[in-house]
Structure formats: C-alpha cells, structure tokens
Amino acid sequence: MVIVMGMEGSANKVGVGIIKDGEVLSNPRKTYITPPGEGFQPAETARHHQGVIIELVDKAIKEAKIKPEELDVICYTKGPGMGAPLVVVAIVARTLAQLWNKPIIGVNHCIGHIEMGRAITGAQNPTVLYVSGGNTQIIAYANKRYRIFGETIDIAVGNCLDRFARILKLSNDPSPGYNIEQMAKKGKKLLQLPYVVKGMDVSFSGLLSFIEERYNSLKKQYTPEDLCFSLQETVFAMLVETTERAMAHTGSQEVLVVGGVGCNERLQKMLEQMCLERNAKCFATDERFCIDNGAMIAQAGLEMFNAGVRTPWEETFCTQRYRTDDVEAVWRTD
C-alpha cells in the first residue's frame, strides 16, 4: 500500500492531491482568477499560490483522513510551467519532505496529465491529445517514452482561446474556455477562419491575429456567440484531424484527451464522432482531473515511486522547459 501526496502549481491553478494505490483520497484546488480582459502574470500568480497552498495541504490531509507520517512520498511539479508559481510549490514540497522525513519526486506536468487520464479511464495505450493553456501535443507511447507526434508550431490552443476571450472581454470565472464553450452553444453563423494543419502539426497564431485585426468590423456581422462558435468549430476540427492522422500513422485504436481544454464537451463530442467512424475508443475525464490538479502529480509520482524512481535532493529544482519526451517512462512495461 503506497500513499502519495502530489502538489501542482505550474500555472494559475494550485492543488494538492493524495492518492492511495490509484484511489484518489482528496484533491482540493484553488484557481487564481483575473478580471475580464486580463491574463495571469507570473508574480501575482505566485503570490496567490503562496497565500493558499498551506491551507490546501491541510485540507488534503484532513479530507484523505490520513496522518502525514502515513505518506510514503511527496511529489511536486518540476515543470514545464511558469517559473515563479513552480518555485512556490517546489519550496513547500521540499520543506514538507524534510519536516516529515519523506522521499521526494519531481514530476513532469504533462506526464501527470497522461498518467491520471490513463488511471481514471482505464485506457491502455492511447494516442493522447494534450490540450491546455500552455500545451498542445499529440502524443503516443513507444520504447519507454511518450513521443510527441504532432504539436502546435506557435501558441497553445488554450492560449488562443484565452486571448480570444480577452478580445471579447469575457469573464475569466471559472475559466475563459468555459465561457466560450457556453456562448458557442448559442452561435449559428460560421465565420471562415484560417485553418492551418501542417502534417501532424497545427498553428493558431494566424487565426488569432485574423480575429484581432478584424474584430471591429466582424462584430457588426457576427454576434459574440457566432464568433465563439466559429472559433471552436475551427480549432477543434484542426485538433481532431491531426489526432486522427497520428492514429492512422501509429495504428492506434484508443484516444485519450487530457488537459484543461480537454474538458470542453464540444471537443469531446467531435473526438467521439471521429472514433466512432474508425471503430476506435475515446476516453476523456471531467474538469476534476482534466484541469491541473494535485492528484495527477501524485498518480504519475506513484508510478515512478513503484518503479524505484527517487529524485536526489540536489535535483529537486524546477524548470520552465521540460519536454514530455525528456522523461524515460520506466514504469511502463509494454
């Protein structure tokens, strides 16, 4: 029986999760929400995390009904992410590991998403579509690594959605993507937007500047709902197309969608439709696990812990740039 605490805070969410042999005992989380029209800055986000992380640790332990001494290991997000918020979490994780005399493991954030998704859905060896505010990657496992088959060649899809929401001055509560999704449900008229797919890669920056440059004239012909609708239909079609391409290339019959944008129901529906047409299975999780959380770091950490991984003390730093394919997936035996 292994009990793991995982701590995450690489962007504007901060969370602490406790997992016992794959069962989530607790997973509280807080989000730093900025006013409409504004994104989150590293310094302010870090200050927010500092203010709430200790109460989150307390809450996680109480809800899990365990004592700190029962923990086997403490895991934290080593990267990728925003520097200042990452440091906050790493400092708390290192302090707790010393206080409670526990081993510590630094976890790759992207791997956290993948392993949590696999654990929750039971997907065995899926092609992974990882879509969030900072990442857009199509990943498949081969020879002990999660390999990146396709990715964005400029900005992440979530970043594109967030910045679009800022142009429209949509609320950031609970998240800009959620508000776009709700408005898109009422949209009808499709605006023709740049659709950029290059092999298995996608690009969103041209689409975003297209809207930025023309917004004042566009809003005379299209309602904000139409624009949200057109944006979703276009960018999600690009993602589903490249995911399918990767599946065709690898011969995979499973798809798993993870990351904050992955809880968008329209995207999930489009993926399901694509899978239906090629007799594949589609796996998705809801906002509790799609959006950054502590349990996902605990879950990946659990796999690593069981495979004998420990992070030596002098390597318990964090890094803003940390590729998914940099990590050797020693815990996977296939």
Next chain:
Amino acid sequence: MDSNVNHASAVTVNQQLFKQGAEARLFTGSFFGRKTIVKERFSKKYRHPELDERLTKERMRAELKGLMRCKNIGIWTPAVYFVGSKSNTVHMELLENVDTVNIYIGKLLMGCVDGSCDVQCTNKLKQLAEEVGITVGKMHLAGIIHGDLTTSNILIDTTNVENESTKPKLALIDFGLSHVDNSAEDKGVDLYVLERALTSTFSNIPWFFDIVLTSYRGTYTSGGEEVFKKLEEIRLRGRKRTMIG
C-alpha cells in the same frame, strides 16, 4: 475531367474497398481495363458541414495539382485517369508491388537483431535515404511543398529491391495538403515533418535522416542551405517553446 458526371465514381468498375484512411477511402477497380485506385474523400461528421465542404474541395484541388506538378518534373506519382468533382473522387493508376517507406524500413529492421543493422541492411537503408533526399530535393527545387511528408506517403518499388546495384525507385502520394510556395519556411516544415515521422518510429537509426539531408542538399543546391537554417529554427520552436498549464 468532367464535372457534370454525377456518379463519377461509377466509371471505375469492380470497386473493392482497399484501405480506409483518415479522410479518404481507397478502392481498387478497373478503369477501361487499367488497374485503378479510386480515392474518395468522404465528409467528416465531426466537422461543421460548411468547413467540411471547403476543406474537401481545397484538398481535392491541391491533390491534383501536386500530383501533376510532380509528374511534370519527373517524380514518380500515380497517373490521374479521371476526377469526379461531385463525388469527390480521384481515379488514378494503381501502383503495384510497392511498400510505404514506413513499412519497408520496418521490414528491413525486423530482419536485424536488436535493431542493429548488418552491413547489407545498412547499405539498403543508406541507398533509400539518399533517394528520399534526392526526391524531396527535386520537389522543393520546383517549389512544390508536400504538406504531409511522412514516411507513409513515400512509396518504394519492391520489384527490384533485392538487387543492390539498382537504386530504389520512389513515388510520392497524398498531395491533399500540398501547395506551391518558394519560401524556405514551408520547405523546412516539410523536412521537419519527415524527420519527426522517422525519429518517432525508428529512433534507433538516427543517421538515416542525416543522409537524407546530405543528398537533399546535393540535389537542391540553390536553396538547400537556406532551408537547413529554417529547419534549425523550426526544431528550436518545437523544443524550446515555453510550455505552461
């Protein structure tokens, strides 16, 4: 090319489903006695109908232009027999006795122990890599961007492949994302897509792509250097981008 034929796909008879790809079905059949592949682009239900229609038409056009431009400059591509513009079908020559380069490399490596090649296998791979570089170089020299240059879209003639003295004969297919552009950027992306298709599936022969690049530069002498610089940039874009969330 007759746009008035409604059931254009019927001009090829004895159609049998051959392969279902991501966005097209391939049927084999016979077009006035010739062995034929019918490539039917079907609508993708997950896409908005307007977007779907627009993409299907764009890609049909791109495919035809790409196939013909390449043939004009001496790259082996299937001959186009007929186009059904209402049924979204392209009827073209069936290339026989071919493997995709992806499958062919896999077969070669399968014959080796622990993925390490013996001399014969290495020589074949080297010859293949050289020919891939020459073919792509020729295409780029003519300003043609493939747009989806994976190892699944390069075919190799397997009839004479056992003979070491003959060069491998390669064909290019799947021009749905192709366009004409003389920018080093798009050519660099073509090479990057090819590199990733190779390294993600065959990580144990990293030298293969180096040979591709050397022979590419040998063929595309006027602009190869510039494309290499772009390729470096594109690689960095992928690897060093800040990634958060």
